[in-house]
Amino acid sequence: NFMLTQPHSVSESPGKTVTISCTRSSGSIASNYVQWYQQRPGSSPTTVIYEDNQRPSGVPDRFSGSIDSSSNSASLTISGLKTEDEADYYCQSYDSSNNWVFGGGTKLTVL
Amino acid sequence: QVQLVESGGGVVQPGRSLRLSCAASGFTFSSYGMHWVRQAPGKGLEWVAVIWYDGSNKYYADSVKGRFTISRDNSKNTLYLQMNSLRAEDTAVYYCARLPRNWGQGTLVTVSS
Numbered sequence: 517n518f519m520l521t522q523p524h525s526v527s528e529s530p531g532k533t534v535t536i537s538c539t540r541s542s543g544s545i546a547s548n549y550v551q552w553y554q555q556r557p558g559s560s561p562t563t564v565i566y567e568d569n570q571r572p573s574g575v576p577d578r579f580s581g582s583i584d585s586s587s588n589s590a591s592l593t594i595s596g597l598k599t600e601d602e603a604d605y606y607c608q609s610y611d612s613s614n615n616w617v618f619g620g621g622t623k624l625t626v627l
Numbered sequence: 628q629v630q631l632v633e634s635g636g637g638v639v640q641p642g643r644s645l646r647l648s649c650a651a652s653g654f655t656f657s658s659y660g661m662h663w664v665r666q667a668p669g670k671g672l673e674w675v676a677v678i679w680y681d682g683s684n685k686y687y688a689d690s691v692k693g694r695f696t697i698s699r700d701n702s703k704n705t706l707y708l709q710m711n712s713l714r715a716e717d718t719a720v721y722y723c724a725r726l727p728r729n730w731g732q733g734t735l736v737t738v739s740s
Contacts, residue, residue, distance in 0.1 A: 604671075618673065
């Protein structure tokens with residue numbers, strides 16, 4: 517099975533831009549869609565990006581997703597940071613054997 | 628709107644069994660694959676199992692294979708997770724999810740003597 521590796525934590529100031537990476541250990545990052553979930557303390561996860569770069573309705577366009585085959589990684593970029601963006605963020609993907617995998621999560625601090 | 632409501636969590640002794648349910652509404656349940664995802668206290672998300680829209684295929688995480696069984700009743704719009712031979716490390720909030728779009732609120736399972 518493959519793994520998805522994320523930084524444990526990132527921090528940035530309000531109004532700035534932050535990027536969270538998600539590196540796939542084996543298999544191509546481009547082979548299967550990557551999703552990103554936001555989880556605020558005490559709440560269920562919510563989807564901020566699906567199918568690599570699609571935003572659900574209601575998610576502001578400050579959130580964007582991309583993949584980079586050269587580094588075999590996906591990225592979540594949040595621009596114009598707000599204090600309400602402070603949360604844990606998880607990437608997720610799967611493989612052809614129907615192994616569904618989450619990254620370890622990244623704690624975003626907006627200070 | 629889509630709603631996923633889990634139930635059936637609680638405190639159970641090691642080695643015992645528990646069945647979780649997830650009542651779905653707001654979408655055509657029988658058209659979608661469904662997942663269980665869990666989160667141990669203070670830890671990250673862990674995928675548990677997936678079942679195809681018609682129940683024809685089921686896949687499990689290695690950590691639960693042979694002990695947990697995912698099933699569904701499309702006539703009742705309900706997803707299930709039968710958990711047998713429970714261990715302390717199965718203690719977690721269990722989420723029902725229509726990945727990648729919708730999540731339930733979760734139900735807490737505590738395995739303790």
